[in-house]
Amino acid sequence: MSNVFVYGTLQSPKIVKKLTGKSFQTLPAVLPGYKRYCVKDCDYPAVIQQNDAETTGLVLENVDDLSLEIISFYEGDEYEKRQVTLLTGDSPEIALAFVWAKGFEFLEDAEWDLVRFEETRLKHYIDIVVPETLEEFGSKKTVDY
Numbered sequence: 566m567s568n569v570f571v572y573g574t575l576q577s578p579k580i581v582k583k584l585t586g587k588s589f590q591t592l593p594a595v596l597p598g599y600k601r602y603c604v605k606d607c608d609y610p611a612v613i614q615q616n617d618a619e620t621t622g623l624v625l626e627n628v629d630d631l632s633l634e635i636i637s638f639y640e641g642d643e644y645e646k647r648q649v650t651l652l653t654g655d656s657p658e659i660a661l662a663f664v665w666a667k668g669f670e671f672l673e674d675a676e677w678d679l680v681r682f683e684e685t686r687l688k689h690y691i692d693i694v695v696p697e698t699l700e701e702f703g704s705k706k707t708v709d710y
Contacts, residue, residue, distance in 0.1 A: 566627040566628060566629060566630075567627075567628050567630075567633055567660070567661050568624050568625065568626050568627070568628070568658065568659070568660040568661070569624070569625045569628050569633065569636065569660055569661050569662070570594055570596055570622055570623070570624055570625075570649060570651055570660040570661065570662040571622050571623050571624075571625060572596065572601055572610065572612060572620050572621070572622030572623075572662075573601075573609045573610045573611075573622075573677060573679075574608070574609050574682065574690060575625070575636065575639075576622060576623050576679050577679070577682075577683060577687060577690075578591075579687065579691055580687070580690055580691065580695060581625065581636075583691055583695045583696075584632075584635055584636065584639055584695055584698065584699065585628075585631075585632040585635055585636070587629075587632055589625040589626055589627065589628060589632075590625075590626040590627070591623040591624060591625055591626065592623065592624045592626065592653050592654075592658075593621070593622075593623060593624075593653070594621070594622055594623060594624045594651040594652065594653045594658065594660070595619050595620070595621055595622075595651065595652040595653075596612065596619060596620045596621075596622065596649055596651055596652075596662060597618075597619045597650075597652060598614060598615065598616055598618065598619070599612040599613065599614055599615060599618060599619070599620045599649075599662075599664070600612060600613060600615040600618035600619075600620060601620045601676075601677055602665075602672035602673060602674060602675070602677075603672065603673050603674075603675040603676070603677050604643075604665075604671060604672060604673075605671055605672065605673050608682060608686045608690075609677070610677035611643070611644070611664075611665035611671075611672060612662070612664055612665060613664065613665050613669065613672070614664070624651060624653060624658065624660055633661075635699070635702055637663075638698065638701070638702045639695075639698050640663045642666070643665065643666060643667050643671075644663035644664060644665060644666055645663070645664050645665075645666040646661055646662075646663055646664075647661065647662055647663075647664050648660070648661060648662075649661070649662045649664075
C-alpha cells in the first residue's frame with residue numbers, strides 16, 4: 566500500500582473511482598519545493614521542482630498495488646513517479662507523486678483550476694478519457710454513476 570499525492574485531475578474522487586473502482590481516504594496536503602504549471606494545450610497540470618514554491622493537493626491514502634499501476638498508466642510517460650515529503654497538518658508525510666519528466670517548453674505559467682476542470686471537462690474524462698485509459702490498460706473496471 567502506498568500514499569499518493571495528487572494535484573490535478575486525480576483530485577476528483579469521481580475520476581479516481583472510475584479508474585480504480587475504489588474510493589480512498591484523502592487528506593489535504595502541501596508539496597513544498599514544487600510548482601504546478603498547466604501543460605500546454607491540455608486539460609491537466611504538471612509539477613516541477615522549484616525551491617521557492619509549493620503545490621497544494623490531496624493524499625490518496627493506502628492505495629493498493631493494482632490501483633497504483635492503473636494510476637501510473639493514466640499519468641503516462643510524461644511523468645516520473647517519485648517519493649516526496651508532504652506537509653499534512655502538523656507532521657510531514659512520505660508519499661509518491663507524479664512529477665513532470667518532459668521539458669519546460671511543454672508547460673505554461675498559468676494556474677490550473679480544479680473547479681473549472683470539473684465544470685468544463687470532468688464529464689468528458691468520465692465518459693471518454695477514463696474508459697479509453699482502462700481499455701488500453703486492459704481492464705474493464707468501470708463504475709457507473
